[in-house]
Amino acid sequence: MELEQAQISWDENGLPHSTQFDDKYFCIENGLLESQYIFCEGNALQSRFENLSSEAPGIFIIVETGFGTGLNFCCAWQLWKQHAPQNWQLQYVSMDLYPLSQEQLKTSLALWPGITDFTQPLVKMYPSLINESRYELSFEKTRVKLVLLFDHVNDALSQLIEDKCVADAWFLDGFDPAKNPHMWSEDVFSRMAKMSNLQTTLSTFSVAGFVRRGLTAQGFTVEKIKGFGRKRHMLKGFYAKS
Ligand SMILES: C[S@@+](CC[C@H](N)C(=O)[O-])C[C@H]1O[C@@H](n2cnc3c(N)ncnc32)[C@H](O)[C@@H]1O
Numbered sequence: 001m002e003l004e005q006a007q008i009s010w011d012e013n014g015l016p017h018s019t020q021f022d023d024k025y026f027c028i029e030n031g032l033l034e035s036q037y038i039f040c041e042g043n044a045l046q047s048r049f050e051n052l053s054s055e056a057p058g059i060f061i062i063v064e065t066g067f068g069t070g071l072n073f074c075c076a077w078q079l080w081k082q083h084a085p086q087n088w089q090l091q092y093v094s095m096d097l098y099p100l101s102q103e104q105l106k107t108s109l110a111l112w113p114g115i116t117d118f119t120q121p122l123v124k125m126y127p128s129l130i131n132e133s134r135y136e137l138s139f140e141k142t143r144v145k146l147v148l149l150f151d152h153v154n155d156a157l158s159q160l161i162e163d164k165c166v167a168d169a170w171f172l173d174g175f176d177p178a179k180n181p182h183m184w185s186e187d188v189f190s191r192m193a194k195m196s197n198l199q200t201t202l203s204t205f206s207v208a209g210f211v212r213r214g215l216t217a218q219g220f221t222v223e224k225i226k227g228f229g230r231k232r233h234m235l236k237g238f239y240a241k242s
Contacts (some may be wrong), residue, residue, distance in 0.1 A: 003130060003150055006068075006100045016069060016108045020098060023175040025068045025108065029229040032112050034205075035075045037228045042203025042236045044168040045076065050123050054085035063160070063195065064171035065153050065183055066096035068127070069108035072171050077144050089142060093165065095149040095156035101154035102128045122146075153183055157191035167195050172204035177211055184211050186218075193218040196239035203236040211235070 016025045027034045042048065043062075047066055052060065062076055067140040073092050080090040080228075100108065105126055109119035125137045137146040149156035155175070170192060174183025182188075184206070192202075204211070207224050212235065215222050219241030227234040 004098050004102060005130075006098045008100070008104055010107070014107075014111060016100075016104070018098075018175065021175040021179050023179050026071060027229050031071060032075065032115070034228045035072050036079075038205050038234050039072050039171045039203055040075055040079050040171070042225075042234065043171075043201045045079050045169065046167075049080060049083040051129075052088050054087055057085070057087035057089075059089045059091050060168050061091045061093065061165065062085070062169045062171060063165070063167040064092070064094040064173060065188065066173040066175070067096040067099070067148060068173070069105055070098060070119075070122050071109065071112070072173060073146060074109070074112070074115050074122060076171075077118050077139065078115055080144060081140070083173050086143070090144045091146040091147065091240060092144065093149070093160065093167075094171075095151060095153055097152050099130050099148075099150050101130075102126050117173045127199070154185075154187050154191070157188065157195070161191060161194050165195055166197055167192075168199070169199050170196075170202035170204075172206070172211075177206050177208045184208070184214070186214055189214045189218040189220075193220070193239065193241070196220075198239060200239040201237065202239075203234065205231060205234050207235050 009019050011017055064072055071196045105157045112119060121139055127135055133151050135148040174180045177184040212222050219239055220237045221240045222235050222237035225236055226234045
């Protein structure tokens with residue numbers, strides 16, 4: 001399998017910038033707070049984790065489009081460690097067609113010294129040579145499982161549908177839809193609907209009209225809410241079609 005590696009330049013603040021897509025991996029103000037706000041709060045993860053019953057252990061599944069530097073994963077894992085019952089497992093499934101190298105990932109995650117309990121183990125476990133399309137990494141024994149699919153988003157989602165994967169929460173984190181339309185297409189939204197149930201939520205930084213219309217057409221109810229930093233709005237939603 002031939003994969004094109006992420007093409008990254010580093011700006012004057014040391015933030016990664018994709019030269020393939022001419023876009024940034026996270027906002028310049030504070031990517032960590034942005035990730036916590038848009039994806040963790042946008043899916044109400046803290047209260048959902050707190051409300052999981054330790055009487056009936058299970059698996060909570062987050063599916064992310066665009067693994068990138070793994071920052072969103074580290075934020076979700078931190079929240080899981082703080083709030084979820086010990087006997088539940090977080091399964092974090094993410095995909096990327098242009099994966100970062102281990103070195104690029106390490107440099108990107110070094111920006112966040114406050115969450116090294118999560119970034120360091122990720123860097124250590126992340127493949128040093130990516131020559132498979134699927135990796136499964138376990139953290140804290142098996143309390144957290146990271147499934148990485150290095151594939152086009154459409155193919156990765158089709159594979160997950162075959163595996164009967166159902167998301168509890170979606171993190172939609174492709175690059176800007178105008179620059180990266182493959183990550184925000186009808187093909188993606190229809191596959192998402194097949195992997196959702198009435199408890200499934202989503203959030204994303206994008207409020208582009210075709211993203212809102214595309215998600216709505218597939219049975220998601222979406223709402224524009226206050227955005228992070230300079231962005232006026234972001235989107236959150238849930239799957240509403242039975
Ligand atoms: C904004 S970045 C993701 C940032 C990431 N969530 C993080 O925490 O660092 C968008 C990602 O989408 C990936 N991507 C772009 N087009 C893709 C495609 N067609 N299929 C899968 N991944 C794609 C890029 O390689 C990039 O890593």
